[in-house]
Amino acid sequence: MKSDTADLIEVFSSIQGEGDLIGRRQVFIRFRGCNLDCDYCDTNAVDFDHCRFELTPGRQDFQQMANPVSMPKVIELLERWQRGWPGVHHSISLTGGEPLLQVDAIHTWLPELKGILPVHLETNGVLHIALFKIVNDLDYISMDIKLPSSSGESGLWDHHHAFLETAAATEVSVKTVVNCATEEWEIERAARMIATVNDNIPLIIQPETSPDDTIKLSQLRLIEFQDLASGILADVRIIPQTHRFIGLL
Numbered sequence: 730m731k732s733d734t735a736d737l738i739e740v741f742s743s744i745q746g747e748g749d750l751i752g753r754r755q756v757f758i759r760f761r762g763c764n765l766d767c768d769y770c771d772t773n774a775v776d777f778d779h780c781r782f783e784l785t786p787g788r789q790d791f792q793q794m795a796n797p798v799s800m801p802k803v804i805e806l807l808e809r810w811q812r813g814w815p816g817v818h819h820s821i822s823l824t825g826g827e828p829l830l831q832v833d834a835i836h837t838w839l840p841e842l843k844g845i846l847p848v849h850l851e852t853n854g855v856l857h858i859a860l861f862k863i864v865n866d867l868d869y870i871s872m873d874i875k876l877p878s879s880s881g882e883s884g885l886w887d888h889h890h891a892f893l894e895t896a897a898a899t900e901v902s903v904k905t906v907v908n909c910a911t912e913e914w915e916i917e918r919a920a921r922m923i924a925t926v927n928d929n930i931p932l933i934i935q936p937e938t939s940p941d942d943t944i945k946l947s948q949l950r951l952i953e954f955q956d957l958a959s960g961i962l963a964d965v966r967i968i969p970q971t972h973r974f975i976g977l978l
């Protein structure tokens with residue numbers, strides 16, 4: 730099934746603050762809605778009837794738009810940015826919420842989006858059947874492994890494993906958020922699960938950012954987690970949510 734429209738929260742230009750593409754300038758298309766309810770979620774959307782489009786890349790001069798949004802409206806904005814600011818953007822990030830909840834719209838939009846820039850999917854790494862429909866049209870995937878201690882979500886291990894097996898068809902990295910409650914067995918289980926697919930897939934350990942933009946987890950704990958995972962995987966990095974520290978969206 731194909732759909733031309735999607736419920737969005739916002740379309741804007743910023744610097745990727747997390748994960749494997751950190752520091753890259755991206756166009757973010759933030760989809761509304763999520764299938765999970767993580768304790769640390771910072772995606773708040775209260776106005777379901779509207780989203781907002783940034784008019785000038787990175788200037789936060791937003792214009793309100795009605796939901797659902799049709800593909801030509803998004804394409805028109807992206808093409809205008811490509812003409813006016815050539816070479817600025819590295820890629821388009823499909824983010825959320827959980828973008829794969831609206832996979833039919835993404836499936837319809839992808840050929841046009843890919844004609845403008847490479848496409849990066851940021852996902853909670855659970856909806857593997859939806860991913861299967863579009864994986865061959867994606868250039869990058871950043872997926873989460875939700876640890877019970879930090880997310881409050883449990884029972885997702887098998888979903889994450891099936892998702893990673895599908896995602897491995899393209900350039901994929903895994904991010905996992907850790908906090909003061911995170912235990913060694915969770916890091917080890919996540920690393921071993923990744924290794925069963927490919928032990929060269931990057932694992933990014935992200936310390937949870939508090940609402941006041943500080944990190945409560947000690948540096949020593951982060952180092953211990955990296956030591957543990959590095960005994961199983963070839964590429965383990967510690968990266969905080971950098972956009973929060975420089976006040977970007």
Ligand code: SF4
Nearest residue numbers: 763765767770826853
């Ligand atoms: S998966 Fe992401 S958007 Fe969904 S509840 Fe968790 S942190 Fe929020």
